[in-house]
Amino acid sequence: MLTLTQHLPPDEDAVTHFTLSLTAEDRTRSRHRFTTEEGQAVYVKLPRGTVLRDRDRLATETGEILVLVIAKPEPVLTVTGNSAIDLVRAAYHLGNRHVSLEITATYLRLEVDSVLKSMLQQFGLTVIEEVAPFAPEIGAYGHHHGH
Template identity: 35%
Template sequence: MQRIITIIPGGGAAADDVVELDHDHRRRRRIVHATRNGRTILLDQPNVVHLRDGDGLQLEDGAVVAVQATPEHLIAIGAPDIAALVRIAWHLGNRHLPTQLAGETLLIRADHVIAHMVEGLGGTCRAVLAPFDPEGGAYAGGGHGDSHSNAHSHAHGDAGHDGAHDHHHHAHHNHAHG
């Protein structure tokens, strides 16, 4: 088994081998994968990474393995106008559904219940088979890693209070969905 020592964003063009991964397997911290040529490789990072189609994975022996995003069963969502599309996107986000933005189309994993909701909101749904690369979310961080720092300060000045309150800034999911 070869350990992945470096992730090269977009660096899979001159690869020696390919690993085919769906979205869930491209967003991990630690996992063992098998390449097309039967090589076993280990991803072992300190934080969750988001591997993208075309990335290169440099192994301990110097070989590079290209990441190929496998097609998944998705729904392509359209709308008659941008306002309707934004409204649909809001409802998808309210349900915390991974959503890929593709121009004037939203892509989500195939789900007949959500498709029915989208159609009820005036949207159109079309089944597609394509690689899935949804948005990481506001707290997902940038680049290929999913970490961020909450280190920042607040000046209270003349805000009308003494500043004695909680400044707890990371998200909690404690609201109900109907």
Template identity: 40%
Template sequence: MTALPPRATRVLNTAGDAPVDTVRLDYAARLLRRKRLVGQGGLEFLVDLEQVTSLDHGAGLCLEDGRIVAVAAADEPLVAITGQALARLAWHIGNRHTPCEIHSDRLVIQRDPVIERMLTGLGADLRPFMGPFRPEGGAYGHGRTMGHSHGEHAHG
């Protein structure tokens, strides 16, 4: 009989100083509830959380036996956005509910040809690159926005 892999049932804000392994996940894969994962060091485990959770880079998955597996943001295709009117460009990105990483001198989004054409048309300079994606969370809490509501109002 094959032993079941250990289960991770809790998420910690940090993996701490001595995680037993690290799992690298892109932005989409860091949104999960139940999934079998294998760390870079070969540790196989099952994530079994109570609800769908957005894992941040640097978080820890706590296994039932107390060991911690670190979560790291994996490299993925991104584009750095610069331009004269960065706040205006950020508004257009947000208006399309596109996750965005915000820096003082640039914005970063996942590669999307439609959004990239729009931004180029607005005068943005784009530089594609590979890197970890760590966008801003939603305005009403930590983590990613899980959809949104305008209450009684709809998009016009």
């Protein structure tokens, strides 16, 4: 089993040996065993509180073996509105509920929750259930809370 101890930023030119597809929750696990897409068992051993992002790279202690981290598609709600203020208002209400939230200029994305879906639809927003990569904000203090 490979032990991955180095967290490296994205580098499109880097040659990687393995690919590790992880959900948003998995990308918050700083000490965990996973299996790469190629079937290689790996143990991620990073400083506590490390949050991996899509396209980050992991390496062994010697840096000889590189693993590309990919945001694995997972069930999510994707929220769109008629204006930016619609999304800001929705983000405000979701933030008050401490919901893990991906924020972009054109949509919000959160974990599937029927109560929140109904609330957002009552605000006049379009809410679509889909399977897509989920990249929630890390938060002001650098950690991610899943609810």
